[in-house]
Amino acid sequence: MTLRSFLRHEAVLGFLLIVVLFLLAQQSDKFFTTANILNQGRLMAEVGLIALPMTFVIITGGIDLSVGSILGLCAILLGVFWHNLGLPLPVAMVLAIVVGGIAGLINGLIITRFKVPPLIATLATLALYRGLAEGISQARSVRGYPDWFFVLGQGEVLGVPTQLWILVIFAIIAAAILGLTTFGRATYAVGANETAARFSGINVDRTKLLIYTGAGLISGLAAVIFVSRVSTTRSDMGTGVELDVITAVVLGGTSIFGGRGTIIGTVVGLILVQALKNGLALSGVKGDGTIVVIGLVLILAILATNLFSRNGDG
Amino acid sequence: MSLDIAAPRRSASTGVFARTIGTYGQEFIILAAIVALFIVVGFIAPRFVSQTNLTSIFSGNAYIAVAAIGMSMVIISGHIDVSVGSLIGVLATIAGTLAVNGYPIWIAWCAPIVVGMVITSLIGALVAYVRIPSIVVTLGMLSILKGGLISLTGGAWITNLPPDFLIAQFRLFGVPSPVWFMLGLTIVAAMFMRYTAFGRSIYAIGGNPEAARVAGIRVERSTVAIFAIHGFFAGIAAILFATQLQVIQSTVPAGLELTVITASVVGGVSILGGTGTVVGSTLAAILFAAIGSSLIFLNVSAYWLRSVQGLLILATVLADMARRRGVK
Amino acid sequence: MKKKTVLLAAGLVLASSAAYAASWTGGDDLPTSPLACDGTPGTVAAKPYDGGVPTNPPDRNGKKITVVDIPKLIGIGYFNATSKGIADAAKELGNVDAKTDGPTKANIDEQITFIDNYVTSGVDGILFAANDPVAIAPVLKKALAAGINVVGYDANSTPDARQWFVNQAEFNGIGKTMIDSLAKEIGEDGSFAIVTSTFTTPNQARWIAEMSAYAEKCHPNLKWLETVEAQEDNVLSFNQATTLINKYGDQLKGIVGMTSVATPASAEAVTQAGQCGKVAVVGLATPNAMKPYVEKDCVKSVVLWNPVDLGYAAAYVLRAAADGTLKPGDTSVKAGKLGELQVVNGSEILLGAPFVFDKANIGQFDF
DSSP states (O other): OOHHHHHHHHHHHHHHHHHHHHHHHHTTTTTTHHHEEEEEEEHHHHHHHHHHHHHHHHHOOOOOOHHHHHHHHHHHHHHIIISSOOOHHHHHHHHHHHHHHHHHHHHHHHHSSSSSOOOHHHHHHHHHHHHHHHHHHTTTTOOOOOOGGHHHHHHHTTTTTHHHHHHHHHHHHHHHHHHHSSHHHHHHHHOOHHHHHHHHTOOOOHHHHHHHHHHHHHHHHHHHHHHHHSSSSOOTTTTTTHHHHHHHHTTTTTOOTTOOOOOOOHHEEEEEEEHHHHHHHHOOOOOOHHHHHHHHHHHHHHHHHHHHHHHOOO | OOOOOOOSSSSSSOOOOHHHHHHHHHHHHHHHHHHHHHHHHHOOOGGGGGGGHHHHHHHHHHHHEEEEEEHHHHHHTOOOOHHHHHHHHHHHHHHHHHHTEEEEEHHHEEEEHHHHHHHHHHHHHHTTEEEEEEEEHHHHHHHHHHHHHHHHHHTTOOOOOOOOGGGGOOETTEEEHHHHHHHHHHHHHHHHHHSSHHHHHHHHHHHHHHHHHHHHOOHHHHHHHHHHHHHHHHHHHHHHHHHHHSOOOOOTTTTHHHHHHHHHHHHTOOOOSSOHHHHHHHHHHHHHHHEEEEEEETTTTTTGGGHHHHHHHHHHHHHHHHHHHOOO | HHHHHHHHHHHHHHHHHTTTOOSSTOOOOOOOOOOTTTTOOOOOOOOOOOOOOOOOOOOTTOOOEEEEEEESOSSSHHHOOOHHHHHHHHHHHHEEEEOOOSSSSSOOOHHHHHHHHHHTOOSSSEEESSSTTTTTTTHHHHHHTTTTTEEEEEOOGGGSSSEEESSSSSSSHHHHHHHHHHHHHHTTEEEEEEEOTTOHHHHHHHHHHHHHHHHHHOOOOOOEEEEEOOOOOOOHHHHHHHHHHHHGGGEOOOOEESSSHHHHHHHHHHHHTTTTTTSSEEEEEHHHHHHHHHTTOOOEEEOOOOOHHHHHHHHHHHHHHHHHOOOOOOOOEEEEOOOOOEEETTTTTEOOSSSEEETTTTTGGGO
């Protein structure tokens, strides 16, 4: 992958984003206000967080469909650890995130040890983790968290929603890991050509295990933030999140075949989807219309990129 | 990715038995699982294997098996379609709308098949000629179809369907028509995949598109055709789906795409393309339907139902992986 | 690995069936208040207003207001009907501009995002049916703080997050009507099963809990067999109901449908299994979907309030709240053709008792 093709993807996307923002700002004077923008940051934090490790997963040529179910499972366990087992809430939060990591690790083990393709492995755990959430919760919700807990999901730090800080910090860390470290280069290598990566001394299995575990951990973190935002736990939390996440990542230019993609692309993809959802709603388009537009934008963006890069290649 | 998956007919030197297992191993495992399930659950709850319940299991889920046939071909060719659930919802609504508005019944039956083929051909063209990955095209298509359907119908139920239209409720020799469709289409598709040049070229394209091209296969054109065939099966699945009851909900059935894809891949179709059979996907669809029904018969607490389903899928997949290693 | 899996599965099954055999699956664990068996209305203690108040709303008295209706999900018959009621009322009032928008699946997260966007876009009033009473509260409070009038219907939020809630029927009223109809059709010692949407849907969970409590009190010999989940999905509901019929055979005397999707699908399952007259179907449903089965005598009676009226009342209540004619402490409110509706329970407006549709009257309704 060359720097040029990098820039091409981001250039197309960035251009598209600017056009969209401009058009939407024309439609509603409520769109380009600080309050609205910060609020959108709050709403996209969970999907955004999970999209970061998903970028790694997809760059390795894999996929993780179970992230929404892990989110649901961790949310339920947060409630169960705190309310039913009587653990202090901070301990319960940490444990819930750890369980997310374990769930991700299990995905990784099934994929690396048993050589099950990621799509099938995580299809199975999608059902399994959601099922565990339903079984453990027995459809009961846990509510009544202390006020300090809501800082995470409903509060602000220096005037910016808490979870937006978390998202920004994690995005920077993820971009640094992917772009600057050996681990990041190994991630690309695994996705570009796994056999070659193995021969060049990269521990492919360990790389994948770490990435899937990371996806689980971050899904757990997203669960804690989600519970804090909505102040209750339900076993159906996070249903369908995987599709939103994958949409943002592939819109961001990450190749589903592996080997290519950036965190910046993913972040632009995220912002584009969120801006469309919000901006179209503010300009009076109904939800069903918005879904259609997002589908079209996804196809057209990748189409434009493909045509553009083909012309470039001459 | 270097997932080493046994290709069909991999070695002439191994015995006939091992070869058969190598080619049809997954089918045997699933068939054995189905038989074992019927015996064990039938022993505990005899009504499970009553004729009425068997009929319900087969006929109520035949549309999933039919959709999985086309999906298997798409996946064998190295692609995927995550929009199939939305597509079936849209096609079912088209069929129902035509039927209640006085169009001849045969038009109401044919239109969804034609429209299905047009939509999937478009997907195929975007995949083959513009080289957009199929998961991206179909993710987008999922949104477009789902949002479009609700925009147009508002989710209003279609009622007063003419009785002649309800083909899924017809019976032949006492067996509901969906079962005949499932059996007939599976057999035809299996023969097609095995004995026609085009069928075999699907494996070639999925196994290695460049090699297929060198061997003279027109990969682009074939890809569009494969998606069109998938649309044909989705159209039939939609009609079976639409005519099961007296009303059509005109929304997208939740999670149907995952059910269909799961049936295909658990049925032994490799997600990496190149291997698998349509018989396996039909058997897997039956297995899942039977599992769903058996869990109710076994009084599994409804709260734990989905985890048990997940575990069973996982067990099937892991057993298959173990088998493939054994064959190697 | 496979052995372990099987063991684990078996363990889960045993553990869960042992621990939760006592109460009806699918009910919640909130306190229940079953009504008296003979139909004496329940005594409701007068309660002070416990709803919220919008912060510095502009004077909207008599002025044109824009209202958005955000149901649990769009695209199902029931919420199409409430949405029609709201549109009817808006037309009648003349000074309300109403539209319906919402998620395509009953999802707490998406519903919150929808409301949030409408708060930002600056509507005058929000009508909602909550997917989760607690999860929706913060965003509704935000709406109140922005001076927006907020009224709920069908599914409540925590009281302080909205001004008023139009209650279609009290939970214990539904519980009584359903169980009474059931006992009448299958006999005092009949066995039955329940088809619900999901165990996490608050209204359905509440109704099942109230039905269980009322049955224990007034029809102790009714035998509950099991509850199955079927989402809001026609075909799944049909398959689940068919499996129940196949499983229990002659033992099964009745199926209770908890949603407007599950009930007609259960009736269809009974019809296709040739069990009309042998297996009774009782449940919540809209009349149009049930007409074929009621006319064929396969289903005797259907329980429901009129969802068109529910939406209609909600729109009138919102208008009254915006005009300032409905204030905390009031005991009734005028709702157009529905007349005076009573305020109960602090800040809830009661639509009326649940209605039972049967062969004699079902032809008069079209929704």
